[in-house]
Structure formats: C-alpha cells, structure tokens
Ligand code: ADP
C-alpha cells in the first residue's frame with residue numbers, strides 16, 4: 732500500500748448550532764483517486780475546503796503530506812491544486828492569458844499550450860471562459876489546478892450538470908492526471924462515476940462517514956449480506972445506448 736498523504740481525524744465543523752461535519756476520520760493514500768460520496772448537504776464541500784485550507788474547522792486534526800493544518804497551512808497550500816469557480820476568472824482574458832496570469836501568481840513556468848493540450852482545449856486558446864461549453868469550462872478549471880504542479884488535487888463535483896460525453900471526457904482527464912502520480916480527491920453524488928473512477932470511497936451522510944472501502948468491496952459486502960437486485964441486469968444501460976448512438980467524442984463545440 733502507498734504511503735498516507737492525507738490524514739483526517741475526528742474532524743468537526745459547526746455552523747452556529749448546526750453540526751455539518753460530525754467527527755469524521757479517514758486517510759488518503761498517495762497516488763489514489765479517493766471519492767467523497769454523499770447526497771447534497773452531506774458535508775462533502777465543507778470537508779474538502781477545510782483540507783484545502785479555505786475554511787476553518789471547529790475541531791479535529793488534518794495532516795497533509797506531514798504538514799499539520801493548524802501549524803503549517805502555507806506548506807499545504809504549496810502542494811495542492813484547488814479548483815476555482817470559473818465564474819471567478821478575470822473577464823476579458825482568453826485561456827492562454829489566464830494560464831499565464833496563474834503562472835505568474837504561482838511563480839511557475841508552464842507551457843500554456845501543453846496544458847491546454849492535456850485538457851483537450853488547444854483550439855480554444857484564444858477563447859474566453861464565457862465562450863466555453865459546460866464541459867470545456869470544467870476541463871479548463873481542472874487545468875488551472877495543475878499549474879503549480881501539485882501533489883494532490885481537489886475536485887468538487889466536477890461533472891455535475893455535464894452531458895454524458897463531457898462527463899466521460901472529464902473522467903479520462905482525471906485518470907490521466909492520476910497516471911502522472913497526482914493524488915486526486917473528488918466529490919460526487921453519481922455512483923457510476925465513483926465506481927468507474929475511485930480506488931476507494933467514503934460514503935458521507937449527514938456529516939458522518941457511514942462506509943469506507945473500495946467500490947468492489949462495498950458491493951461484495953452488500954451482496955454477502957443477502958442483497959439481490961430485483962431484476963436481472965442487462966449487459967448495457969440506456970446511457971450506453973446513448974453514447975453508442977451519438978459517439979464517444981465530444982460534441983460541445
Ligand atoms: P455538500 O457539499 O455535501 O452538499 P456542504 O458541506 O456544502 O455539503 O454542507 C453541509 C451542511 O452544512 C449543509 O446542511 C449546508 O446547508 C450547511 N452549510 C454549508 N455551508 C454553510 C455556511 N457557510 N453556513 C451555514 N451552513 C452551511
């Protein structure tokens with residue numbers, strides 16, 4: 732097993748009287764795609780943003796690559812990639828200029844075209860963010876997380892609202908990023924996405940982790956408990972039909 736890169740222990744976050752995160756603990760291994768799954772309001776974003784140093788916690792311990800969030804948040808910031816809301820990008824700049832701007836902010840030399848290639852946006856280099864489709868915006872936003880060559884990237888519901896082709900394209904991008912050795916933490920409420928992408932998942936409900944394992948193991952446990960699907964599954968589903976008819980390639984240009 733790889734070494735642990737993130738340790739979260741007894742993490743609590745209160746908003747006034749309301750406890751959004753109720754003492755959760757988990758570890759993320761270096762190089763894995765780790766999923767935080769749960770319905771809206773479960774506490775996924777709160778947990779993610781605390782680890783990202785963007786939101787204060789109420790109590791508990793967070794260690795990222797050996798750095799304690801309470802003592803060395805700046806060291807943590809240096810090794811993580813955080814996805815910004817695309818609405819927050821400077822208007823008037825094109826993708827190339829935005830990447831150059833971020834390179835300046837992070838003090839990094841990155842070849843902007845190489846980065847755009849990686850997220851399949853080379854031909855949009857001169858476009859502004861507002862001219863991109865939903866899937867393209869998400870891919871660009873993922874690209875910006877890579878500029879500081881992070882050890883870990885955080886993706887909060889990156890595929891929500893995307894059509895099937897754009898979702899699959901983003902999945903491939905996430906796999907490519909992990910193939911380069913980057914650890915990925917992703918939140919989602921799509922179980923097919925988690926099953927396809929994640930090495931391990933923590934299922935969060937109402938601020939508590941109610942299960943944590945590989946998708947395979949969680950499914951095996953359920954089957955071992957006597958669970959059976961009400962009707963036999965077909966070899967494909969309607970999404971497979973849709974993708975097969977309309978094609979795997981992107982249709983968002
Ligand atoms: P998720 O990302 O899983 O949808 P969140 O972490 O955004 O969940 O929210 C968890 C709970 O905390 C929700 O009930 C939400 O309404 C509440 N919450 C989130 N942010 C705030 C805030 N700034 N002030 C008060 N309550 C909040």
Ligand code: MG
Pocket residue numbers: 775776777887
């Ligand atoms: Mg959220």
